[in-house]
Amino acid sequence: MSLSRSPSPVPGGGWASPGLNINSGRSSPTRGYTGGTSSATPVMWESSRLKKAGGSGYPSFQTQGSGFLSKHMRKISSSLPRFNTSNSSPYAEKEKLGRGRWSAQNVPLLGRIRGLMGRMGRKMKIRLLLLFMLLFCIIIFYNTPLVYHWRRTSWLGGGQKFVIILAANIGGGVMEWKGAREWAIERDSVRNKKKYVARWGYDLEIVDMSTKKRYAHEWRESWEKVDFIRTALRKYPKAEWVWWLDLNTFIMEPSYSLQDHIFNNLHKHVYRDINEYNPLNITHPMTEEHLDPDSRSPVGDGNVNSVNLVLPQDCSGFNLGSFFVRRSPWTDRLLDIWWDPVAYEQKHMEWEHKEQDALEQLYTTQPWIRKHTGFLPQRMINSFPTGACNENGNDTRIHYDQKDRDFLVNMAGCEWGRDCWGEMYNFRELSYWLNRNPWELFKEEFVAVIWFKLTGQKVKL
Amino acid sequence: MHFALPPRKTSNPPPYMPRSKRLHTLRRSRLKLIAITGLFFLTVIYLLTRGNGHPKLKKRMPTGNPPVVVVTVFDEAKYGKGYIDTIKENRIKYAEKHGYQTFFANIGDYDLKGAPGSWTKVVAMRHALTKYPECHFMWYLDQNAFVMNPQLKIEDHIMKMAKLTDLMKKDQPVVPPDSIIKTFSHLTGQDVDFVLTQDKEGLSVGSFIVRNGEWGEFFLDTWFDPIYRSYNFQKAEAHALEHIVQWHPTILARLAIIDQRLINSYSQGNKGDQYRDGDIAVRLVDCVTAGAQACETESQRFTQQWRTSFGKS
Numbered sequence: 001m002s003l004s005r006s007p008s009p010v011p012g013g014g015w016a017s018p019g020l021n022i023n024s025g026r027s028s029p030t031r032g033y034t035g036g037t038s039s040a041t042p043v044m045w046e047s048s049r050l051k052k053a054g055g056s057g058y059p060s061f062q063t064q065g066s067g068f069l070s071k072h073m074r075k076i077s078s079s080l081p082r083f084n085t086s087n088s089s090p091y092a093e094k095e096k097l098g099r100g101r102w103s104a105q106n107v108p109l110l111g112r113i114r115g116l117m118g119r120m121g122r123k124m125k126i127r128l129l130l131l132f133m134l135l136f137c138i139i140i141f142y143n144t145p146l147v148y149h150w151r152r153t154s155w156l157g158g159g160q161k162f163v164i165i166l167a168a169n170i171g172g173g174v175m176e177w178k179g180a181r182e183w184a185i186e187r188d189s190v191r192n193k194k195k196y197v198a199r200w201g202y203d204l205e206i207v208d209m210s211t212k213k214r215y216a217h218e219w220r221e222s223w224e225k226v227d228f229i230r231t232a233l234r235k236y237p238k239a240e241w242v243w244w245l246d247l248n249t250f251i252m253e254p255s256y257s258l259q260d261h262i263f264n265n266l267h268k269h270v271y272r273d274i275n276e277y278n279p280l281n282i283t284h285p286m287t288e289e290h291l292d293p294d295s296r297s298p299v300g301d302g303n304v305n306s307v308n309l310v311l312p313q314d315c316s317g318f319n320l321g322s323f324f325v326r327r328s329p330w331t332d333r334l335l336d337i338w339w340d341p342v343a344y345e346q347k348h349m350e351w352e353h354k355e356q357d358a359l360e361q362l363y364t365t366q367p368w369i370r371k372h373t374g375f376l377p378q379r380m381i382n383s384f385p386t387g388a389c390n391e392n393g394n395d396t397r398i399h400y401d402q403k404d405r406d407f408l409v410n411m412a413g414c415e416w417g418r419d420c421w422g423e424m425y426n427f428r429e430l431s432y433w434l435n436r437n438p439w440e441l442f443k444e445e446f447v448a449v450i451w452f453k454l455t456g457q458k459v460k461l
Numbered sequence: 462m463h464f465a466l467p468p469r470k471t472s473n474p475p476p477y478m479p480r481s482k483r484l485h486t487l488r489r490s491r492l493k494l495i496a497i498t499g500l501f502f503l504t505v506i507y508l509l510t511r512g513n514g515h516p517k518l519k520k521r522m523p524t525g526n527p528p529v530v531v532v533t534v535f536d537e538a539k540y541g542k543g544y545i546d547t548i549k550e551n552r553i554k555y556a557e558k559h560g561y562q563t564f565f566a567n568i569g570d571y572d573l574k575g576a577p578g579s580w581t582k583v584v585a586m587r588h589a590l591t592k593y594p595e596c597h598f599m600w601y602l603d604q605n606a607f608v609m610n611p612q613l614k615i616e617d618h619i620m621k622m623a624k625l626t627d628l629m630k631k632d633q634p635v636v637p638p639d640s641i642i643k644t645f646s647h648l649t650g651q652d653v654d655f656v657l658t659q660d661k662e663g664l665s666v667g668s669f670i671v672r673n674g675e676w677g678e679f680f681l682d683t684w685f686d687p688i689y690r691s692y693n694f695q696k697a698e699a700h701a702l703e704h705i706v707q708w709h710p711t712i713l714a715r716l717a718i719i720d721q722r723l724i725n726s727y728s729q730g731n732k733g734d735q736y737r738d739g740d741i742a743v744r745l746v747d748c749v750t751a752g753a754q755a756c757e758t759e760s761q762r763f764t765q766q767w768r769t770s771f772g773k774s
Binding site for chain 1: 508509584585587588590591676678679682686687688689691704705708709710711712
């Protein structure tokens with residue numbers, strides 16, 4: 001029984017010096033790892049045994065300097081975990097006393113932690129616990145789908161009350177060939193909405209506007225909107241508000257939730273008296289004496305809960321590039337009445353914007369429409385780039401301003417002689433730049449600035 | 462520093478605080494527990510009562526005062542004053558009997574923007590709704606018509622839910638005989654806000670009932686849309702109605718077609734079902750083309766009749 005142990009009184013260890021416990025009756029280690037042969041060998045100091053076995057005439061160490069590995073190997077390897085790999089001996093080499101090897105290294109990890117905890121004060125323990133709790137919470141909330149479901153449920157976040165309909169695949173076909181730019185616009189726009197929806201737990205419905213071919217027999221192009229909204233309301237029975245978005249839109253501030261941005265304080269944001277901003281010069285309120293007081297009041301019944309249609313106005317009237325409709329019997333009626341063959345037959349020549357003009361017509365003539373329509377300041381949900389509506393120069397009511405961190409940009413009309421993809425790209429990059437995370441901010445706004453001041457060179461980190 | 466003598470004790474020592482029993486029972490740890498539980502419950506209550514954003518609008522229920530408004534539009538320019546007064550008397554007497562109200566309008570009262578005068582009935586109905594916002598129903602009855610059976614009440618005779626479910630014709634072509642648009646077959650009396658009849662030519666707009674409510678306003682506004690008034694429908698508002706009923710399911714789903722004689726019997730049978738004794742009302746249809754005088758003559762035999770039946774009851 002060859003024994004070589006470190007001299008520490010580790011439980012179950014025995015003594016390092018051979019012979020000490022040769023007949024001591026201790027049974028540890030009970031057997032050699034290499035079987036019977038080693039038990040027959042006489043007691044021997046381990047180091048001398050090694051020298052004998054592996055030496056074969058060469059010195060056991062080299063004094064000549066050699067490469068990095070041979071110089072530092074020992075240091076590196078001494079920090080690696082140790083395994084008993086020698087085939088002749090069950091244990092590691094003989095330990096020299098006072099060489100300063102940690103005895104605790106042989107204690108298992110759990111034991112070591114237990115020891116650490118034992119030595120720690122109660123206060124420290126609680127602090128550590130809190131830290132772990134915090135970490136746990138961060139992981140739960142930000143690295144698991146929990147936060148998504150939290151934001152979706154109707155009684156916590158209420159995300160499933162909102163459906164975004166994105167009109168994709170406009171154009172296309174033989175007449176308007178879809179090139180790389182068009183595909184890129186579509187890709188960016190869809191990705192932007194998808195991210196937003198995933199963040200806040202809303203639903204996204206991407207609709208294919210090219211299905212208008214189906215209407216070819218009665219040709220009511222661009223009223224597909226109505227059918228898509230109706231379908232979405234059926235498909236998402238828990239949805240309360242439907243948000244229609246054109247393809248050429250970009251959500252600049254994905255950190256704004258619809259609830260915070262608009263709907264929690266709808267009564268503050270929405271204006272029902274169109275005289276507040278009235279580019280179409282619609283006479284409001286109605287004055288006919290056969291109408292009820294609510295219809296003749298400029299603000300309907302004044303209760304924000306009766307607003308079922310929320311839309312912005314741009315420089316030339318209603319804008320249906322980004323608007324909200326709420327599920328209600330009233331909405332069913334609107335979607336039903338919106339397209340009417342008699343109206344279409346009389347007006348289709350002058351209705352340049354089709355369903356938008358039809359809605360303006362309804363708003364102008366129908367008291368029941370007015371009573372339930374509210375308007376949002378355009379820049380809340382539908383800022384324009386400087387290229388649109390610029391006959392009178394820049395208008396603070398209409399055009400995007402990055403200082404105010406407008407929510408959404410609608411590149412309305414960019415297909416008429418403007419560069420859609422260029423605008424989309426610029427706004428995308430601007431949005432990323434405005435919403436940099438703290439680390440990027442630190443790098444670019446602090447380190448890079450200091451570096452620039454010191455060396456006069458601009459760096460990209 | 463050391464003083465030679467210890468400082469003097471104050472001569473009026475503070476009294477000991479009495480040991481509070483309450484504080485004793487509520488130890489610090491227990492207080493903590495109570496606070497945590499309280500906080501937890503408050504959170505739960507907050508989460509549950511936070512409101513689901515937008516509470517549904519409360520549907521305004523009219524009180525039913527008066528229960529029914531009888532609406533009639535007169536053509537004072539064309540018909541004699543005596544004739545019109547007789548008709549007004551007929552309406553007022555019927556209304557008084559059941560606590561109804563009447564609403565009379567004249568062609569020319571409203572600016573129709575050049576549309577035929579018969580459109581006045583639509584806007585008059587809307588006006589009646591404004592004037593009597595608490596009524597349950599409005600019954601439009603044409604000028605050349607008389608209430609013959611004052612015992613029958615609109616809300617019992619026709620508009621009672623269960624009864625209406627039986628009365629309404631389901632899967633009936635809207636414009637006979639072969640319109641592909643038919644009334645829905647799954648509706649019950651509860652769904653109905655608009656009751657009218659058909660004669661041999663199609664939907665008849667001489668006598669119809671509209672229930673007061675959001676839908677009623679929507680329907681009348683839509684019907685009165687200037688875009689229909691300017692379209693030159695051959696039969697003005699009657700054809701406009703046929704148009705919206707066939708094109709807009711939200712209107713068709715609220716409509717019931719009932720037997721003509723229930724509210725709309727004709728004095729002669731060549732255009733529709735003929736009046737029989739006991740019917741609620743009779744309309745003189747054929748005389749309209751012949752002129753005002755013809756109507757006044759024809760009306761005389763019915764005038765006798767309704768005066769006696771009103772006197773009896």
